[in-house]
Structures are given as structure tokens and as C-alpha cells.
Amino acid sequence: MSIEQGPPSILRSVFFERPADVVARELLGKVLVRNIKGMRIALTISETEAYLGPHDLACHAARGRTPRTEIMFGPPGTLYIYFVYGLHWMLNIVTGPKGYAAAVLIRAAGDFSGPGKLTRALAIDGALNGRRANLRSGLWIEDGDRVGKVLVTPRIGVGYAGSHWSARKLRFVLALAR
DNA sequence: GCAGTGATCATA
DNA sequence: ATGATCACTGCC
Secondary structure, three states, rough: OOOOOOOEOOOOOOOOOOOOHHHHHHHHHOOEEEEOOOEEEEEEEEEEEEEEEOOOOOHHHHOOOOOOOHHHHOOOOOOEEEEEOOOOOEEEEEEOOOOOEEEEEEEEEEEEOOOHHHHHHHHOOOOOOOOOOOOOOEEEEEEOOOOEEEEOOOOOOOHHHHOOOOOOOOHHHOOOOO
């Protein structure tokens, strides 16, 4: 049996240096931690989506390397944060080897359901784009408890990607504990 | 169901 | 420079 001992460990880049769908699934139950001027907020991640890489037509990197997608070509564990619909910041973490543009979108954590609401609650915006998930940036991820059942569904809001890629089951949701 | 909101990118 | 689009949300 495994008893958690000592301080929780912060996920390092090796965790993120794997395919986005693997990372997305394993992020469920991990703890998203935000440190804002000494105030610490810790929320269990409950919903993620994988954006697999340039071949994934729902992934921004499918449009090639642009000023915005440049960040996704960086090392695993880099924060990729972009603005959409004129209102909302989206929180992603770059996955896979450096130079391979893939990422995981964190859609929900704690009581905050919805990617825009999550970033607003944690004061996450473009200032964190390109930073790493670590203590220095004030945003990182720690180990969590074992998770129970996981729901796997198509991703939200990617109808533009065509029937194949919009249907792929790349959204991972933590089922409620019983 | 759909309007709001503004960055981003393709097109020119 | 212009226009379509958008990994969303909240209100109808």
C-alpha cells in the first residue's frame, strides 16, 4: 500500500514529455496550484483535453508555426495560454518532446467548471504564456490522489476540425466519487 | 437558441 | 487593411 509522505511532489518536465492524450488522462486527479503574492490556491484537476500535434486538425499547430503557436514548439511543461472569443484565457500545458507542438487544455479544476471560468478564478492570463509550470512562475501541478472512473468523450468546440478529429475521444473527465 | 468581444491569421 | 474565425460564457 502507498501512504503519501512528506511534501507533495511537483510534476517535472519528464511527466509532460509524453503524448498529449497520455498526459491529459494522467492529469486528472493531480493538483493545480496557483501562488499569487503568497496566497496559495490548490484545485484538483477534473477535466482535460488532448491536442495531439500538427496532424490533429483541432490543434492550433495544424496551421503551422505562427507567433501564437510558437510556444507549443517549446519544451514540455511550458504554459501555453491564449485568448479566445475576445473574453477568455485558455490554460494549456505543452506536451511531448521539445519541437513537437502538442498540448493539454485544462478545462476544469476544483469547483470551477469551464476553461474560461478556471483561468478567471486563478488570475491566469497572457502574462504566464511561455512560462514553465513551476514554483517560479507561480503556477504548477502536484501529485494527487488515485483517481476513480474516467469518462472519455469527444472534445468540446472543435467542430471546425472535421468529422474525424472532432469525433476523436480526447476529452477526459473525472467521474464523481461514490 | 445566440450575442458579445477582440486577438489572430489568411488574403490582398 | 479587411474580414472570418474562434479549444467560451451567460443570458434569452
